[in-house]
Amino acid sequence: EAQVTQNPRYLITVTGKKLTVTCSQNMNHEYMSWYRQDPGLGLRQIYYSMNVEVTDKGDVPEGYKVSRKEKRNFPLILESPSPNQTSLYFCASSTRGGQGFGYTFGSGTRLTVV
Amino acid sequence: GEDVEQSLFLSVREGDSSVINCTYTDSSSTYLYWYKQEPGAGLQLLTYIFSNMDMKQDQRLTVLLNKKDKHLSLRIADTQTGDSAIYFCAPSRGATNKLIFGTGTLLAVQP
Numbered sequence: 001e002a003q004v005t006q007n008p009r010y011l012i013t014v015t016g017k018k019l020t021v022t023c024s025q026n027m028n029h030e031y032m033s034w035y036r037q038d039p040g041l042g043l044r045q046i047y048y049s050m051n052v053e054v055t056d057k058g059d060v061p062e063g064y065k066v067s068r069k070e071k072r073n074f075p076l077i078l079e080s081p082s083p084n085q086t087s088l089y090f091c092a093s094s095t096r097g098g099q100g101f102g103y104t105f106g107s108g109t110r111l112t113v114v
Numbered sequence: 115g116e117d118v119e120q121s122l123f124l125s126v127r128e129g130d131s132s133v134i135n136c137t138y139t140d141s142s143s144t145y146l147y148w149y150k151q152e153p154g155a156g157l158q159l160l161t162y163i164f165s166n167m168d169m170k171q172d173q174r175l176t177v178l179l180n181k182k183d184k185h186l187s188l189r190i191a192d193t194q195t196g197d198s199a200i201y202f203c204a205p206s207r208g209a210t211n212k213l214i215f216g217t218g219t220l221l222a223v224q225p
Contacts, residue, residue: 004156031210042118042202042215043157050210058212090156094211102147102204103213105156 002027006091006106013081013113021076021109023091031094032074033058033103034066036087043090049074081113118216120203125222132190134219136203141184143205147213148177148188151200160188160201190221198223 004025013019025032033048035058045058049068063085065077074093078085088110092103117139126132138146144165149157163170163177163186170177176189186203200220204213 033212035215040217042217043213044215045212048210048212092157102145102149102159102162102206103211104159105149107156 002104004091004093004104004106006089006109009107009109011109011111013111015082015113016080019078019081019111021078021089021091021111023074023076023106024072025074025091025093025104026072027093027095027104028071029093029095029104030071031103032068033092033094034064034074034076035090035092036060037090037108038087046076046089081111083113085111086113087111118203118205118214120201120216120219122217123220123222125224126193127224128193128195130193132188132193132197132221132223134188134190134201134203134221136186136188136216138184138186138203138205138214138216140205140207140214141181143207143214145206145211146177146179146186147204147206148175149202149204151202151218153199157202193221193223195223195225197221 007022034046035043037043047066049055091106094103147162148160174191178187200218202218203216
């Protein structure tokens with residue numbers, strides 16, 4: 001089944017403890033992206049990647065890192081999480097130039113930083 | 115900057131039509147998408163319209179685009195309780211097909 005898989009689904013952590021949220025897609029998509037969803041703000045793009053070893057900042061990149069060493073994986077790294085990073089995170093992927101198909105989204109990771 | 119606005123809430127009765135509206139500011143959007151988010155789930159692509167079209171119909175869904183007014187709407191015919199969800203309007207931008215999301219409209223369908 002074609003899908004984007006994120007792990008974990010739920011995570012509670014403490015301020016300052018490094019964490020990684022994994023994202024993997026099995027559709028051979030070139031484009032991958034991370035979004036965060038907050039009440040009243042919709043979804044905002046954190047980082048995106050156009051292909052292996054090509055990443056760039058989205059609208060709200062502060063406090064986050066990403067890497068794209070393989071085409072299928074696009075992990076989101078929080079080096080020193082803070083409470084304002086408590087949010088619902090979505091990974092998404094798309095074919096290159098696949099504008100008519102939009103992005104396929106993962107099921108989300110709900111992160112709480114205390 | 116880019117802005118996408120939607121009303122926050124819509125309530126309809128089962129069997130009625132629902133119309134969810136969206137206005138956006140970026141006139142260069144090539145594709146404009148509608149996504150559905152059910153409770154506790156990710157976003158599911160419902161439909162999209164290309165910017166050179168005025169209307170697109172897909173079973174119970176009709177998308178209308180007024181490019182001059184930068185207004186997009188999603189009509190759901192014969193709305194069912196299973197249609198209760200948050201609906202996001204998301205125009206795309208640029209070569210990376212970046213999606214610009216509205217705040218979402220919560221559709222509540224009353225039996």
